[in-house]
Amino acid sequence: MWSWSFTWSTLPYILDAMKMTILATIVGFAIALVGGLLLAMGRRSKNRLISLIFTGVIEFVRSTPLLVQLYFLFYGLPAIGISLGPFTAGVLGLGIHYSAYLSEVYRSGIEAVPRGQWEAAKALNFTRWTMWRRIILPQAIRPVVPVLGNYLIVMFKETPVLSAITLVEMLMAAKMIGAESFRYLEAFTLVGILFLILSYASSLLIRRLELKWNRT
């Protein structure tokens, strides 16, 4: 039976854990945004070996489950003297995992920049770095913003996997409430509803950002 009073009593705990979920998403996604760009650019390197190494890293990360990567970071690395807290290991894992996906998104954006843009930049004698920063990336990233936003939401919905490395995010909080009270229905339902609200709100936000950018 559903108990409203129990539901309200668990809400503060779950909202508290929600902060952790959101924080992990933001930090993890920030890592993925930067990491994905570096991977995409590394893969384009004219140096065959560098390009091959980056391609290998991307394929490796994409072909192994996030959960395995998290276990490796959290339970495996201490064996070689690197001990990470659950939050650090969690956002690193999410960040690295998603940077492999985002690198493909960036890649499609970069490849869509017409060849004439690279040639014009070269004819004006831009250095490689300035060309990337001022000519290529602004044109490459704008059209892929919706896809990047979509990955943000996908990543957000995948944060419960961090409960596997003891991070107290929303799912973990609900499990703990259930374990103490033997009532699982209310807590898990709340978690589901909160995920829905947050995902939907972010998708609206992303759509507005998209519209705003398309206007200019």
Added chain:
Amino acid sequence: MNFASKEAPVVRYRKVSKSFGDLTILREIDLDIAPGEKIAVIGPSGSGKTTMARLLMTLEEPSSGTIEVDGEHLWHKNVNGKLVRADEKHLHSIRGKIGMVFQHFNLFPHMSILRNVTEAPIHVLGLDKEEAIDRAITMLRKVGLADKLDHYPTQLSGGQKQRVAIARALVMRPKVMLFDEVTSALDPELVGEVLAVIREIAAEGEMAMLLITHEMDFARDVADRIIFTDGGRIVEQGTPEQIFYKPESPRLQTFLSRFRAG
């Protein structure tokens, strides 16, 4: 024919060849461009005209031969008396002397007209912002677009875009400007305004120009010398009078007759 100038050439092609796989585009081209000289390059499509310019702009690398700019090797470096392939740093140090205007304009679509023209002066030449804007506005006035500073490329006609592209290249003050079929992508009624701008710049004199073009009247009026290329070779060259009124080679005669018929 004698085009030897008293001054040292600003550009010197020596036995320059370019092939893509089995396809040979240029065969051992020799060409000197004197400072301030205006050269028009004419010839059928696929004759290697555009590739000549692209090698000088460092957009393509020659398969063999050397190109010198201002007495310095462009694609090579002299290391202990041996020519070795130059690195990007070396290319960067010489590339600034060359400017190029493209067939398809290649304006930066995410920047206003003013920023299209100030971007390289600020971030390549290191000018401060006010000076770059001053220079840019002077150039945009020269091409008749000083009233479009805040517009974006998509808001301009093809002719206007190409004039911005010319201003963007001029503002870097190159010693040699390459015009690669700059009117070929334009509607016929917009060709005139672009050619007028180029004529005006040519009349100022200081800058050497390599004009790859299908506009024969324009080539005759503007060029000091005309080069006719076919099959990757310079088949004939001379003053506009020689080329248009006394063509020697049968291939040039055929080429010109096609234009006269049309």
